[in-house]
Amino acid sequence: MFALVDGEIYRYEEFRGEVYLLTFDYNKACDGFEPSKHGSFKKNVTLSDSTITDVYRLKYYVEYTDSYIKDTKEWYIYEDNRSDRPYSIDKDEICLNVFGSCDEGGWKSLGREDSYKIISLSDCSAFFVDYIYEKREGEIFDKQITQRCAVSKEEFVRLVKLSRYNAV
Incomplete structure (x- = not known):
């Protein structure tokens, strides 16, 4: 999953009762981030954290x-x-x-x-990305909200690469 914080994208992880932001970019590892495994930086957060505006995951589709x-x-x-x-x-x-x-x-x-x-x-004749939100523009949802976006081939490739573990 991903989280949007002050216009920056971070990986958003929930594991064993912990919720945290994760990045591999030293420049994004500011207040409260600590070095973690495999060259990443980690910060414990909650979904209700006011600095987190969006929390979502992505699904990718092509028309073929x-x-x-x-x-x-x-x-x-x-x-x-x-x-x-x-x-x-x-x-x-x-x-x-x-x-x-x-x-x-x-x-x-x-x-x-x-x-x-x-x-x-x-x-492929078309490319789509589903944004599946748990939180959007500061609002936390009871049920996930899905927004489908038609994207260009270049944007599709960029977003698929964003899902790579160390891309954020």
């Missing part, structure tokens, strides 16, 4: 028309979708996954329950 699996137009994307070969958004590649075994139309089976296809971002 497949020549073999015709009933799905919108695909969930994450950098660790299952495949048996490396792929990278840095190389304009994303991975699609489906339930079931499929070895046709460019799809590769990973067994009975999972298949994948690696495609180019340029094969």
Whole structure:
């Protein structure tokens, strides 16, 4: 998850009853941050902290028309979708996954329950990001609020890279 504090994005983590902000950027590690594991800086907070304006997570989707699996137009994307070969958004590649075994139309089976296809971002007709808010503009929600945004390919890539563990 992410938190917006004074216009800066931090990783927002909840673990074993602790809630904290995390960053790998020394310049963002100001008041109350302490060195933590793996070169990060950590600060204990609460969701109601008034300096935190937004708390959200991101989900990524592309619109893609497949020549073999015709009933799905919108695909969930994450950098660790299952495949048996490396792929990278840095190389304009994303991975699609489906339930079931499929070895046709460019799809590769990973067994009975999972298949994948690696495609180019340029094969996609649209890019979307869902912002799933727990807190927005200072207001804490009882139920998460989802806002879908259509984004450019470049913004999509930037936001997917933001989800990398040490990107914030």
